[in-house]
Amino acid sequence: MSTQPDEFALIAELFAPLAASYPGALGLTDDAALLEVPDGQQLVVTVDAMVAGVHFLPDDPPDLVARKLIRVNLSDLAAKGAVPFAVLLAASFPTDVSMAWLTTFAAGLKQDVESYAIALIGGDTVSTPGPLTLSLTAFGRVEAGRALLxxxxxxxxxxxxxxxxxxxxxxxxxxxxxxxxxxxxxxxxxxxxxxxxxxxxxxxxxxxxxxxxxxxxxxxxxxxxxxxxxxxxxxxxxxxxxxxxxxxxxxxxxxxxxxxxxxxxxxxxxxxxxxxxxxxxxxxxxxxxxxxxxxxxxxxxxxxxxxxxxxxxxxxxxxxxxxxxxxxxxxx
Amino acid sequence: MSTQPDEFALIAELFAPLAASYPGALGLTDDAALLEVPDGQQLVVTVDAMVAGVHFLPDDPPDLVARKLIRVNLSDLAAKGAVPFAVLLAASFPTDVSMAWLTTFAAGLKQDVESYAIALIGGDTVSTPGPLTLSLTAFGRVEAGRALLxxxxxxxxxxxxxxxxxxxxxxxxxxxxxxxxxxxxxxxxxxxxxxxxxxxxxxxxxxxxxxxxxxxxxxxxxxxxxxxxxxxxxxxxxxxxxxxxxxxxxxxxxxxxxxxxxxxxxxxxxxxxxxxxxxxxxxxxxxxxxxxxxxxxxxxxxxxxxxxxxxxxxxxxxxxxxxxxxxxxxxx
CATH class of the missing domain: 3.90.650.10 (PurM-like C-terminal domain)
Known part of the structure; x- marks a missing residue:
């Protein structure tokens, strides 16, 4: 892989392994993901955005940034009584982001995807002239009609x-x-x-x-x-x-x-x-x-x-x- | 409303009306949204991020920016054969964004939420020192096992x-x-x-x-x-x-x-x-x-x-x- 990261190589090498446990993620090679919701259950969804310098410190370790991103969303699901199972990541990376930074960021995602037994089922990675900006959509399940509101x-x-x-x-x-x-x-x-x-x-x-x-x-x-x-x-x-x-x-x-x-x-x-x-x-x-x-x-x-x-x-x-x-x- | 926008007033005045048609959106006043998926159907989800100056021109009309954001995501759902029904918005607005800009942006969202018979079911609005950065998660439904891949x-x-x-x-x-x-x-x-x-x-x-x-x-x-x-x-x-x-x-x-x-x-x-x-x-x-x-x-x-x-x-x-x-x- 070149030191200049490429969107598709990045997804295949760093992110696709985090999708392997969820067939509906389609290996992160399709336009969308497919979700099943068992009968009698409801889906609970939430999204949180984080901006470098606003929601975390710009020099925070990239693996901790990734883990915080997952965890703030899982906290919303926990508050509704939901069991988390999947996340979607939209990441706007600064143009000068390094492969080392991205690799450590992905390692942080992997750590928490495994800890919480969830899967990365899709996302979008784009380039920004501004600060690192991340948003994560998290999916959980709860027995229908029983969510904590x-x-x-x-x-x-x-x-x-x-x-x-x-x-x-x-x-x-x-x-x-x-x-x-x-x-x-x-x-x-x-x-x-x-x-x-x-x-x-x-x-x-x-x-x-x-x-x-x-x-x-x-x-x-x-x-x-x-x-x-x-x-x-x-x-x-x-x-x-x-x-x-x-x-x-x-x-x-x-x-x-x-x-x-x-x-x-x-x-x-x-x-x-x-x-x-x-x-x-x-x-x-x-x-x-x-x-x-x-x-x-x-x-x-x-x-x-x-x-x-x-x-x-x-x-x-x-x-x-x-x-x-x-x-x-x-x-x- | 003051000319300095406030997150909660913004959500209540500009965005909550776009959630009114979907009870599971909980009026945009909870931590998460609840989704029902009818028996025999599968959920199709996708997310796309857009950054000012990268994916649209910084002086593009705000209503068109909002509508483009919705439409690029609905295009992914259409490609899977899915009927769209809901979106989640994560928006990082520049600190100097004006109420006039936000109002026109919300009007654009409203126009397409109505055109495509979908609802805004949740989101997150934060502040950024960088360019306007938007990500939208879109939800569609398709008969289980029949999505176009x-x-x-x-x-x-x-x-x-x-x-x-x-x-x-x-x-x-x-x-x-x-x-x-x-x-x-x-x-x-x-x-x-x-x-x-x-x-x-x-x-x-x-x-x-x-x-x-x-x-x-x-x-x-x-x-x-x-x-x-x-x-x-x-x-x-x-x-x-x-x-x-x-x-x-x-x-x-x-x-x-x-x-x-x-x-x-x-x-x-x-x-x-x-x-x-x-x-x-x-x-x-x-x-x-x-x-x-x-x-x-x-x-x-x-x-x-x-x-x-x-x-x-x-x-x-x-x-x-x-x-x-x-x-x-x-x-x-």
Whole structure:
């Protein structure tokens, strides 16, 4: 292969092996892919775009960029209770991209395609004079009529999150060379969470029939919860000191209380936020053990509208912003 | 709405109306969309990316950019015999994009969503410091096991194309201010073909059971036919003087015979290229009448490999290049 990559050689050498497990991908040599959906199941589809310098750092390792691209989409599927099975990639590569970069990028795709037992079933690779721009469409399956939707929250539901909140946003600061008062170990742990989300692909499908409403937390807990409330026509109360923090995030907030706002409103968590009736609590705690996932009750769904965050004294916490607005590329 | 567009307002005002006809789009207010596939049908999916300055001219009217984006994808579905029903949009808009631009872009989407009876079922809008970059995933349905694939050509099949070939590539030259020896009427007709493809969405599904192999011509007739031949393990002969040209393209070639190579290898035709057994000819001519589409036999499928183009004296035509390579952004 020449050092100047060629579209068709690139697809055949780097990407076609990722399609081998899925016959409907047609070896990535046709205009489209064919998908089967078993009787009684529904297809769940989502797309996310990522731009170098906006959604990841331009010098992030290419394999991690590829894996983040897959994982942010799998997080959306997990939030709907869907089991992922396929992805389509549209990639606009800068004209000076090297074969070394592309090879490492494809290796990252391969790693996660295998980890999550999915296939790359098609795509489009083009050239851009601008920054690397990627979009991935992800396909999952869920029993028909059973997907977890944002609109299903009910007044009185308890509010839960998986894992820990705030690591992604703090990780971006760490990856950019900030948070220098923190130990190197904590900085590395946070930066890793920013660069490599952990979609809750095992937990999500297990929440079907247990959770009522669900979504993934990607633009900041408070803002995302606001979207869930609007979709359901309800309000929510979050008890700030119940929001689960990692050891590194606890260290950040202990050193500077104002960072609590970053935790509650920063993006890139890729945890699941969901509601469940109070009588579902025991089942959820069992699920947490079986999937080796921490699940934490952080508040409840109320009548009314909007999200209220309370401190340990029951006082409303005022937040300078609610979350991340992708389109403006700035905090909202 | 403020003149500074906001992601959520943008989606609610401009894009959500395009989702209204499809309940599984969830009003564009959830993490993902839900798709039903009727029993006995298969889903056909494709994605195409377009970058300003590469796949369309930066000052092309935004509504035409939107419509081209939809149409290039519907062309892929038509080539598989699929009936389109939904699209997902991932859009990276430049930070200085105006509400006027976005409104016209959305109006273009709306026009073609309605024309082709499809729905926008989801997407992602982000901000980019680079050029406008769009990717669209399109969904169609076909009777299970009946999709038209590139790999089904057989030796002895006749080779057919819909419409006329070369107008897209000549239209790019016209849109860039070239072909000045041509009448303004012909230049406008060609530029229009470049800016607004006509996917063969009615014809494609009618070819199921009649055609054997099929694909759409988007990267140049000769190169694309080469892909079809490789996928089927066959060769092909094209008789150059049978390739159907529009009046404008005929005028270009009459004035400069060397432009025939542009016609045969230029991209952006978005016509269907397909093979059919000789006994299917009468049925195809009936289909042509019923769908008001010109269909022209241009050659045949042979044993061996590769594409041979013959002139009217039966001599092989040597072409300086085979077609468009998107990834290099240059002719191949």
């Amino acid at each position: 944002r609109r299903h929250a009910q007044v009185g539901d308890r509010l839960w999150v998986s894992g820990t909140i705030g690591d992604g946003a703090l990780g971006l600061l760490a990856a950019q060379g900030g948070l220098l008062d923190l130990s190197a170990e904590h900085r590395d742990a946070l930066a890793d969470r920013y660069r490599l989300p952990r979609p809750r692909s095992l937990l999500g499908p297990r929440l079907v029939g247990v959770a009522r409403a669900a979504m993934d937390v990607s633009d900041g807990l408070v803002q995302d919860l606001g979207h869930l409330c609007r979709a359901s026509g309800v309000g929510a109360v979050v008890e700030a000191d119940k929001v689960p923090l990692s050891a590194a995030a606890r260290a950040v907030v202990a050193a500077d209380q104002s960072r609590l706002a970053t935790v509650l409103t920063g993006g890139d968590d890729y945890e699941l936020l969901f509601t469940a009736p109070r009588e579902g609590t025991d089942l959820l705690l069992t699920l947490a053990r079986e999937t080796d996932t921490s699940l934490t009750e952080i508040g409840c769904i109320t009548a009314g509208t909007g999200v209220t965050v309370l401190d340990r004294d029951g006082q409303a916490v005022l937040l300078p912003r609610q979350g991340w607005r992708h389109f403006r590329g700035e905090p909202a | 590139r790999r089904h050509a057989q030796v002895g099949d006749r080779l057919w194309v819909s419409g006329t070939i070369g107008d897209g590539a000549l239209g790019l030259l016209a849109a860039q201010g070239g072909l000045l020896d041509l009448s303004a009427e012909h230049r406008d007709a060609l530029a229009d073909r470049y800016r607004l493809p006509r996917p063969r969405s009615l014809l494609g599904p009618r070819l199921v059971g009649v055609a054997r192999a099929a694909m759409d011509v988007s990267d140049g007739l000769v190169q694309d036919l080469g892909h079809l031949c490789r996928a089927s393990g066959v060769g092909a002969v094209v008789e150059a003087d049978k390739v159907p040209l529009s009046a404008a393209a005929r005028a270009v070639v009459a004035a400069d015979q060397s432009r025939l190579a542009t016609v045969l290898t230029g991209g952006d035709d978005y016509e269907l290229l397909f093979t059919a057994p000789r006994e299917g000819t009468d049925l195809l001519l009936t289909l042509a009448r019923e769908t008001d589409t010109s269909l022209t036999e241009i050659g045949c499928i042979t044993a061996g490999t590769g594409v041979t183009v013959l002139d009217r004296d039966g001599q092989a035509v040597l072409l300086p290049r085979q077609g468009w390579r998107h990834f290099r952004g240059e002719p191949a």
